[in-house]
Amino acid sequence: MTSAFPTATRYAPRGMVCTVDHLATAAGVDVLADGGNAVDAAIAAHAVLAVTAPHLCGLGGDLFALVHDGAGAPAALDASGRAGSGADPDRLRAEGHTAMPFHGDIRSVPVPGCVDGILALHARYGTRELADLVAPAVRLAEEGFPASPILVRPATRLEGVDGAGDLLAATHAGAVVRRPGVARTLRGIAAHGRDAFYGGEFGAGLLALGAVGARDGARPEYDAADLGRHQADWVTPISAPAWGHTLWSTPAASQGYLLLLAAEVADGLALPDDADDPLWAHLLVEASRAAGHDRLDVLHEGAAPLADAAALRAEIDPDRRTPHFDPQQRDGDTTYLCAVDGDGLAVSLIQSNAAGFGSLLFEPSTGINLQNRGVGFNLRPGHPAEYGPGRRPPHTLTPALVTRADGSLRAVVGTMGVDSQPQLLLQVVARLLAGDATAGEAIGSPRWRLHGGATGFDTWEDAVRVEVERGSTWADGLRARGHEVVEAAEGVGFGHAHLIEVTDEGVRAGAADPRAVIGAASGV
Template sequence: MQNTRYARSGMVCSVDHLASAAGLTMLDRGGSAADAAIATNAVLAVTAPHMCGLGGDLFALVHDGGSGGRAEGSVTALNASGRAGSGADPGRLRAEAHTVMPLRNDIRSAPVPGAVDGWLALHSRYGRLPMATVLAPAIDLAAHGFPVSPLLAPIASALAHHPDFAAVSSPGQLMTRPGVARTLEAIASSGREGFYQGEFGQGLLELGAGEYVPDDLAKPTADWVEPLRVRAFGHDVWSMPPNSQGYLLLLSLGVVDGLDLPPTPDHALWAHLLGEAARIAGHDRLSLLHEHARDLVSETEIARRRAMVDPTARLRVRGLTAEGDTTYLCAVDGDGMGVSLIQSNASGFGSLLVEPRTGINLHNRGIGFSLTPGHPAEYGPGRRPPHTLTPALITRQDGSLRSVVGTMGGDAQPQILLQVITRLLRHGQTPGQAISAPRWRLGTGGTGFDTWDAPDETVMELEEGAGWADGLSALGHPVAGMPYGTGFGHAHLIDVLPDGVLAGAADPRARIGAAIGR
């Protein structure tokens, strides 16, 4: 369970060994970590439609590896999350008695997908190989077949209304996705026009029935933005700015960095302090997070929230405020470039809507919008919803790359990464130890996207093997035991050791994940 893989000059980690292998092939052909990340993600878009795909969104952090012999480098952030269509009408949803965005089977919860724009922007800035080469493994698998994974087989029936999925019944069965193959070929030959103005784009306009207009698909959705950063455990930890919830990870890390942690994560006080940091960071997320939010991780705010932590008892957070599924992958190349990329449908297969010509299922990231009139994250034309996607990247004090890390997990993503990063940086654990160790999460028994609806009612859900239950109960936490791997994310991590050797781990919870290197 504590398997750390080592490599000398390049590594890729993902939830699927077929995808990781495609990424490593790009490195073997002289491609960059960006090429490897795109190739890996493209294969996942074929083999793991229950986690991600061309109908979803994408965020990425990139460390460029420096240049001219410098160890330091720069970190950039890519926001390729889509915007609601021009037909977005919150009043109509409220008139239909909706108080929250529809979770399933409603096109209004599917903003224009941004993943393909993300691939193209990442490739344009950091790619070395032709896009046709990068997408070739995914095209081959989509056109000629891939063995259905044990993760996809039990749930493929959710999209049985499309012929690609109707016959899927067992792991190992050969599955083809001809529409996805055509779409990938169109992207390889014609760029974004082949996707947004091609077969998929035309089908999306028809399926939207007024939710989108052609101009919505003509405007690129990917933006290079300024990443957020916090100093913790002697390192700089980077994540995405809003509309991502990345600030929650950084805020909670900043809080924890100033607390007196016990020497081992096995102690219940460790789980208590990290859990309280997560609750204090996130209790007001619903009122704070929107695409234009700013100044969320200042030193003053970190100190203010850290002062709320009580090491002897669980805090009641009500009144403190004045007022999926997903897949993660990472790659590092021999030149020191690192890519931390996360791509998602939101919840499982997303909206359960499929563009019928291509068989591409659509995300439901629009569930992050508010239907409260006047809320800064209210559903409306051209707006980006609040996102759970939280990639992370860690640099040393000299600016050199230390780690790329991330996870799936809905609202729990910052909580999972808080534990993994603290184990890695504070306690010196190997990637395999930090990734495979039992976790806690703030649970509600709901959708996985409703943690902050009532933060005082959350339960500390503990994975099988965690020894914190009695101690947390004594500190006032309601606790519940959960089977190992049930809803605790698929985290992956590549760590650059001081001598340049790469140490990586794919989450054993993914069952078919792979960290492979060269």
């Protein structure tokens, strides 16, 4: 098996945390070592990431999570924000927009759901005081943290952006960055709950930005009732069988169904034992295209888009690309973390600004950057995902969890990667479940992704090409089967995937994606 990034599998007897940043992983592991559970550890790790990784996630974004507590179905949390009551698609169309603005426009900023999500997780599963869980993050924000190599380059985009001044200190790896506004906000949330955020300093700033964005006397994007509405809901998870296991994810408007449907399709195909064989890549590419070709039509809040896997599977030719799996009509960044404790409680948590620093708008008093998750909305009149008041946009976020036939936990897994998340996870899961790969092999092996647009959020708008990591063995074989193939630099655009599995012996085995440079899987 070719390894793009030789990756060690880390083993621990009682618990493990895996994140994109070793500082966040350490905070979570400390919680486990002190007797906290996996949700406590995930909250502590997430709080650190909200400080140190604003180019990936933060309090101004959204969150999804799966929590496995014993055998059976996991609990699923949708903490994705809704558009404000002033959302007006006609106004955008009158201005000439055919798609939601990508940067610099408050109308692409739904009310952030992240804080409500963390509070919902803590209320249901937390065993430690929230103030204690966020204390490491507060300390890093107040005393300063060393800028990571993956923060430095995106921070150069923030010159002149109102409210982003703290992050301009990230001039080189190791430069000390302080974020007092984020520390103040975390302290407030720990002491006073959601009111300290949505009804406090941050909320006042968001309302002001929404009012400034109201042009020509139009209604402001948000009002106080929008911020008073809870953005987090416990929902029914979705599942599908694959390779003798059950795969779980969050329902629409998450695109998690794409992973489940593609895996169910692929499970009935004759995958080669050797994942370096181009046929292996071709069959998974076709399974992904089959699952996603109508994504723009069917994905919206409240949808149930799981299709007939057997019917889709029957259309796949092992020798040729299937033309009608192209999109039927024309119509970032994220971070994932997972934790498993010694009692078997497990968390698969994904949190995002959408694209990098999101909208490139910051709430200026706290320095918290705002997501641009509203780019998932549609501006076609009458479309089920049309931008409008109180609606949630379609989401790329795809947390995943795998259980055995008896309902016990096999793995928690996820990745960043915008539209490509289900495709990247399909490869990791196929290697783990069908190929008996170790966690390190599943994470470190080469990947492909489907990519058809300029932003990573527009994959399904046209006939998609297959991008493969340079050094993989698939390109010629995929071209011979009719795919348009691009060989891309290793690690660029192929996600930061993280995985923790529970072995048959009950050991926690995990791997952090080396593409993230500073990620870490560690345990107790």
